Amino acid sequence: MEINKIPNLSVDCVVFGYDTETKSLNVLLIKRYLESASKDKVLVDDYVLTGYHVFENEALDDAASRVLKELTGLTNLYKKQFKAFGNPNRLMGKKDLLWIENEKFNLRTITIAYYFLLKTEEVSLTDNKYQAKWFSINDLPELGFDHQQIIEEAYEDLKIKCLQEPIIFELLPDKFTINEVQDLYQSILAIEIDNRNFRRKLINKKYIVPLDEKQVGVSKKPAQLYMFSKDIYDKMFQKNYLINI
Structure with missing residues (x-):
């Protein structure tokens, strides 16, 4: 047909x-x-x-x-x-x-x-x-x-x-560093974000899960890897939750 x-x-x-x-x-x-x-x-x-x-x-x-x-x-x-x-x-x-x-x-x-x-x-x-x-x-x-x-x-x-929902994790690898998350926010929003405050806030989010893994194949000191848990996020928050970066 x-x-x-x-x-x-x-x-x-x-x-x-x-x-x-x-x-x-x-x-x-x-x-x-x-x-x-x-x-x-x-x-x-x-x-x-x-x-x-x-x-x-x-x-x-x-x-x-x-x-x-x-x-x-x-x-x-x-x-x-x-x-x-x-x-x-x-x-x-x-x-x-x-x-x-x-x-x-x-x-x-x-x-x-x-x-x-x-x-x-x-x-x-x-x-x-x-x-x-x-x-x-x-x-x-x-x-x-x-x-x-x-x-x-x-x-x-x-x-x-991206300030209302954690959609930026759709753009990142499944395993990422805190610096990669910050770089992405800065790229989207075209702003500079204070590194220390951002790191502290992000690692305290329960839906950002630390892994027992670090970066591989990097010349500098390998950074800790994390993953985003949508299941945890969905349990914690309703729509219109504002992500404070």
């Missing part, structure tokens, strides 16, 4: 990942490339978010999860629907019009935006058919459509959300 798409309703997915080596919060983008019919001229060469039309009889959340799986192969990731974007001119850029004409998209498409959190090492970009690539949130390339605005608003929502 043919699956019909809703021509003027789509989902767009902002995929956040964190690189513990460079201490950079990154966004996963896909290549948008179009040549002229004669192949002698490049008409479009930039990046966009991954997204697609919603299918008939498909829930919005399911559409976002489908699009994310097609890009990364991953399922059951943290996701949040944060805003609908429906400006009548959101797809009216010069390059956008060329792309839409080629792809036969509806000019009045409304998109429901989500963001996902994942560990960068879980995604293999080798031979990715979408030519996906990680970019630092502070050094984004030229973007198509209104995707710059969508990313900026997703980032602002993430800043607020």
Whole structure:
């Protein structure tokens, strides 16, 4: 049976990942490339978010999860629907019009935006058919459509959300150091955090569980490893708990 798409309703997915080596919060983008019919001229060469039309009889959340799986192969990731974007001119850029004409998209498409959190090492970009690539949130390339605005608003929502719920642990390895947690908060919030106070507060959280393990393969003195226990957190706190960093 043919699956019909809703021509003027789509989902767009902002995929956040964190690189513990460079201490950079990154966004996963896909290549948008179009040549002229004669192949002698490049008409479009930039990046966009991954997204697609919603299918008939498909829930919005399911559409976002489908699009994310097609890009990364991953399922059951943290996701949040944060805003609908429906400006009548959101797809009216010069390059956008060329792309839409080629792809036969509806000019009045409304998109429901989500963001996902994942560990960068879980995604293999080798031979990715979408030519996906990680970019630092502070050094984004030229973007198509209104995707710059969508990313900026997703980032602002993430800043607020990471102070309300312990979602940052979705971006870290299962075993992490206190310094890695601090580096991630600083990267997301773009602030400096007092190291001593942060360490003291974090290790006193019952849901931050110390392990009988230390870092391996480091040149400096290996640091203690910890893990986040969602079970303990869920037992201790209800929604809207404010994490004091």
